[in-house]
Amino acid sequence: MNEILLRSLTPSVLGILVRRGADFAAAEDAVQDALVKAVHVWPADPPRDPKGWLVTVAWNRFLDATRADTARRRREDLVDEEPAPGPASAVDDTLQLYFLCAHPSLTPSSAVALTLRAVGGLTTRQIAQAYLVPEATMAQRISRAKRTVSGVRFDQPGDVATVLRVLYLVFNEGYSGDVDLAAEAIRLTRKLAAAIDHPEVAGLLALMLLHHARRAARTAPDGSLVTLAEQDRGRWDTESIAEGVEILQAALAHDRLGEFQAQAAIAALHADAPTAGETDWVQIVEWYDELARLTDSPVVRLNRAVAVGEADGPRAGLAALAALDNSLPRHTAVAAYLHERDGDLATAARLYAEAAHQAPNLAERDHLTRQAARLNARRSR
Amino acid sequence: MAKYLLLKHYRGAPAAVNDVPMDQWTPEEISAHVQYMNDFAARLEATGEFIDSKALAPGGMFVRYDGEGRPPVTDGPFAETKDLIAGWMVIDVDSYERAVELAGELSAAPGAGGRPIHEWLELRPFLTDSPTVTECSLK
Numbered sequence: 240m241n242e243i244l245l246r247s248l249t250p251s252v253l254g255i256l257v258r259r260g261a262d263f264a265a266a267e268d269a270v271q272d273a274l275v276k277a278v279h280v281w282p283a284d285p286p287r288d289p290k291g292w293l294v295t296v297a298w299n300r301f302l303d304a305t306r307a308d309t310a311r312r313r314r315e316d317l318v319d320e321e322p323a324p325g326p327a328s329a330v331d332d333t334l335q336l337y338f339l340c341a342h343p344s345l346t347p348s349s350a351v352a353l354t355l356r357a358v359g360g361l362t363t364r365q366i367a368q369a370y371l372v373p374e375a376t377m378a379q380r381i382s383r384a385k386r387t388v389s390g391v392r393f394d395q396p397g398d399v400a401t402v403l404r405v406l407y408l409v410f411n412e413g414y415s416g417d418v419d420l421a422a423e424a425i426r427l428t429r430k431l432a433a434a435i436d437h438p439e440v441a442g443l444l445a446l447m448l449l450h451h452a453r454r455a456a457r458t459a460p461d462g463s464l465v466t467l468a469e470q471d472r473g474r475w476d477t478e479s480i481a482e483g484v485e486i487l488q489a490a491l492a493h494d495r496l497g498e499f500q501a502q503a504a505i506a507a508l509h510a511d512a513p514t515a516g517e518t519d520w521v522q523i524v525e526w527y528d529e530l531a532r533l534t535d536s537p538v539v540r541l542n543r544a545v546a547v548g549e550a551d552g553p554r555a556g557l558a559a560l561a562a563l564d565n566s567l568p569r570h571t572a573v574a575a576y577l578h579e580r581d582g583d584l585a586t587a588a589r590l591y592a593e594a595a596h597q598a599p600n601l602a603e604r605d606h607l608t609r610q611a612a613r614l615n616a617r618r619s620r
Numbered sequence: 621m622a623k624y625l626l627l628k629h630y631r632g633a634p635a636a637v638n639d640v641p642m643d644q645w646t647p648e649e650i651s652a653h654v655q656y657m658n659d660f661a662a663r664l665e666a667t668g669e670f671i672d673s674k675a676l677a678p679g680g681m682f683v684r685y686d687g688e689g690r691p692p693v694t695d696g697p698f699a700e701t702k703d704l705i706a707g708w709m710v711i712d713v714d715s716y717e718r719a720v721e722l723a724g725e726l727s728a729a730p731g732a733g734g735r736p737i738h739e740w741l742e743l744r745p746f747l748t749d750s751p752t753v754t755e756c757s758l759k
Contacts, residue, residue, distance in 0.1 A: 348621045348668070348713075349668065351621070352668075370712070371623075373670070373671060373672075376669070376671065377668065379665055379666050383666070383668055408621070410752060410753075411751045411752050412748075421752055446753070450753050454752075599745075599747065600750045600751075601748075601750075604747060
């Protein structure tokens with residue numbers, strides 16, 4: 240059984256139930272039940288019409304739940320009336336679901352969990368495993384999120400930017416587990432891009448594809464980080480890069496630049512260089528200038544300082560760095576790198592060790608510690 | 621979406637405001653304290669922020685490798701050990717501010733006289749997995 244096919248049907252089945260009059264929370268539970276049943280039943284007895292099967296099973300689940308709920312009160316007409324299947328506007332339903340699941344009233348973690356379940360068709364257990372959270376906690380997070388959006392009208396247009404932030408989070412902060420969250424984020428963004436013509440949606444999809452293309456080269460067999468400059472570019476996924484570049488170019492042609500298109504442009508310039516030495520750093524600095532103008536983010540200016548260090552030399556990079564708040568995350572790591580490039584190995588080694596101490600994740604800490612150790616070993620020879 | 625460890629110390633943390641040892645509380649005060657801790661954990665489960673909570677026995681010892689073919693060496697417990705962990709809670713929250721807020725609430729657990737202990741809890745962020753986008757992450 241193709242689990243991706245099954246999951247890709249989730250949002251349209253959910254949309255049909257909601258259009259038939261089911262409230263979102265109850266419909267979502269019913270669809271989840273139907274998905275779980277499909278996983279058990281389909282391998283031995285595959286349906287001829289998978290979507291029709293899911294709609295029927297989910298609708299019956301919904302009716303059962305509603306009956307159980309209303310039996311104590313009074314039976315409603317709704318439960319006895321089998322409505323005709325709704326019109327085939329699955330694309331619009333899917334779009335509405337994205338908006339609902341990324342509603343601004345939700346916290347980022349709730350929006351991520353709800354999106355993965357209601358749009359992505361993942362089970363609560365899979366989401367819990369992916370984020371290393373107990374299943375009971377994840378179940379509560381999801382039902383709380385559903386309560387939060389219960390008053391939101393399903394047919395209201397939402398803000399694409401909030402949806403993009405949620406998908407970016409899924410892509411960028413995914414942990415490990417059975418579910419490949421980066422691939423899932425790409426799948427969901429691809430689907431969104433098919434439902435809406437928006438240059439920033441395309442920009443995010445391009446960004447994801449360009450970064451995903453480097454995944455195999457990003458870590459050594461022992462799990463340690465391999466920096467962009469040291470990656471084996473032969474292991475980059477050229478198909479994914481070509482697709483990302485093509486999507487980006489089409490998006491840029493709209494002449495409505497946004498932060499994701501600018502980030503993707505930087506990733507594309509890296510992807511374009513046959514060797515690290517041939518990277519077009521001057522153009523990358525220009526894109527960082529655009530990005531800084533669009534976001535006014537100090538993190539962007541920090542990354543820009545690295546690019547300036549490559550384009551105009553480490554002294555210029557250090558000068559750009561001096562203008563930034565040194566409490567910024569990774570500020571010390573950048574300073575260490577630029578000092579090493581400038582030949583001040585003693586300062587670089589001290590700063591690498593300091594940066595390792597402040598590192599937010601294990602791979603980065605180990606990487607920075609190795610950099611400090613490498614310089615210390617060289618100096619003591 | 622960040623995980624934090626709230627560490628409770630038997631020893632090693634600065635003195636609490638309401639610093640009366642538990643064996644000098646009334647049984648009702650102990651019950652109220654335990655109830656507060658259970659309610660706190662249940663509330664975090666309901667908000668989708670609870671990961672784990674465990675208490676540790678105060679007794680323990682140090683163990684180390686002693687070379688090929690030899691049993692590990694054990695030593696202790698050392699009465700003079702400066703720091704002694706009593707237990708922990710792990711939470712998964714959307715922000716550092718939320719983690720501080722929750723640690724503050726946990727520290728308000730009632731002690732002697734039914735008044736908050738104002739116990740010092742150690743708040744430690746977990747190291748995460750590395751992000752996918754590294755060269756221009758906006759966060």
